[in-house]
Amino acid sequence: MAATVAVVRCETYETGAVHAAVGRALDLLGGAGTIVAPGERILLKPNLLVPSRPEDAVTTHPAVFEATIRHLLDAGALLSFGDSPAFGGTEVAARRAGLTAVAEKLGVGLEVFREGRAVPFPEGRLIKRFEIADQVLEADGLISLPKLKTHALTRLTCAVKNQFGCVPGMRKGEFHAKMSDIRRFAQMLVDLNRLIAPRLAIVDAIVGMEGNGPRGGDPRAVGLIIASRDMVAADAVAASVIDLPLELVETCVIGHEWGLGEAYDIRVVGEPIDAVRVEGFSANRSRASTTPGPRPHQALMKRWMTPRPTIRAERCTRCGTCVTMCPVSPKAVDWHDGDRSGPPSYRYERCIRCYCCQEMCPERAIDVHTPLASRLFRR
Ligand code: SF4
Numbered sequence: 152m153a154a155t156v157a158v159v160r161c162e163t164y165e166t167g168a169v170h171a172a173v174g175r176a177l178d179l180l181g182g183a184g185t186i187v188a189p190g191e192r193i194l195l196k197p198n199l200l201v202p203s204r205p206e207d208a209v210t211t212h213p214a215v216f217e218a219t220i221r222h223l224l225d226a227g228a229l230l231s232f233g234d235s236p237a238f239g240g241t242e243v244a245a246r247r248a249g250l251t252a253v254a255e256k257l258g259v260g261l262e263v264f265r266e267g268r269a270v271p272f273p274e275g276r277l278i279k280r281f282e283i284a285d286q287v288l289e290a291d292g293l294i295s296l297p298k299l300k301t302h303a304l305t306r307l308t309c310a311v312k313n314q315f316g317c318v319p320g321m322r323k324g325e326f327h328a329k330m331s332d333i334r335r336f337a338q339m340l341v342d343l344n345r346l347i348a349p350r351l352a353i354v355d356a357i358v359g360m361e362g363n364g365p366r367g368g369d370p371r372a373v374g375l376i377i378a379s380r381d382m383v384a385a386d387a388v389a390a391s392v393i394d395l396p397l398e399l400v401e402t403c404v405i406g407h408e409w410g411l412g413e414a415y416d417i418r419v420v421g422e423p424i425d426a427v428r429v430e431g432f433s434a435n436r437s438r439a440s441t442t443p444g445p446r447p448h449q450a451l452m453k454r455w456m457t458p459r460p461t462i463r464a465e466r467c468t469r470c471g472t473c474v475t476m477c478p479v480s481p482k483a484v485d486w487h488d489g490d491r492s493g494p495p496s497y498r499y500e501r502c503i504r505c506y507c508c509q510e511m512c513p514e515r516a517i518d519v520h521t522p523l524a525s526r527l528f529r530r
């Protein structure tokens with residue numbers, strides 16, 4: 152059966168305009184009352200990747216957060232919100248993003264995803280047991296509030312990827328270390344979404360992030376609210392809007408294959424995609440895989456063929472975040488003999504290309520480059 156995705160124009164974060172756009176998106180999906188029931192405890196999951204200001208386009212904008220809260224409160228839901236940022240702490244991130252001020256005004260509590268419980272998931276195709284934040288398990292339902300951004304590993308971070316924050320704290324780094332190629336990482340995300348089963352995604356695509364996302368890229372006006380009950384369909388539409396080929400978005404391809412959602416048979420309600428497509432949106436459209444070739448050759452191929460992180464020395468402030476975040480042991484990015492007078496350096500033979508360093512660098516000092524050998528080979 153076709154999945155339905157609502158696409159509504161909204162070119163400003165002015166509170167009234169966003170309230171109207173989110174309301175129209177909900178109406179196109181049948182109304183908030185068809186998604187939540189009075190008295191249900193609904194957990195909102197915005198993107199709070201790191202402490203960052205709304206204008207940086209890293210986190211879900213407070214105007215989208217506020218509009219969603221108001222519509223769901225009108226439908227009678229009991230709301231809270233939470234996340235587990237990769238770096239910097241939930242309270243700090245929520246305050247910096249402007250969400251705390253909104254939540255306090257509207258009486259919505261913040262949940263810090265610090266602790267979790269192991270949840271058996273025998274239906275998992277790859278992962279049979281997840282550790283999930285207690286608050287996610289205790290809620291009657293979860294509504295995802297992602298931001299449309301580029302991502303070095305998954306190409307797109309949007310509705311499916313947003314649930315990774317339901318895995319508390321450092322457990323996320325363990326997944327990066329174990330799922331060292333994009334296909335397995337995407338499979339893990341799909342299993343995670345199959346377990347959590349979010350009821351709805353409302354995507355903040357008013358201003359997205361292009362280029363060196365999900366933290367170090369550039370804000371880019373997209374002018375849309377995208378909403379769906381189907382995480383895969385929401386991401387497929389988001390990818391189409393920024394002209395990112397669907398076959399490059401593994402979470403959509405695998406999400407479709409594994410029955411999480413529908414990537415192809417989609418009924419778009421509201422604006423037709425062709426009318427809202429953003430031309431020239433900068434994203435990783437390289438077809439270089441992180442797992443090319445047969446297994447014995449993978450280490451070599453990974454070293455020479457897959458996009459690699461590099462540090463722009465002139466931007467590096469020697470903060471050490473990349474070293475801290477690198478999930479492999481021994482570290483693949485580290486100080487040279489402990490010397491912090493220069494930037495850290497890479498040992499690419501150890502690097503699993505998870506791009507956590509690039510994702511977390513606060514100075515936008517880490518780029519991801521496709522090696523020349525890969526570009527020549529794939530021409
Ligand atoms: S995180 Fe960025 S700024 Fe900090 S040491 Fe690494 S490259 Fe330099």
Ligand code: SF4
Nearest residue numbers: 477502503505506508
């Ligand atoms: S150096 Fe960066 S990309 Fe490589 S394993 Fe460490 S965090 Fe991941």
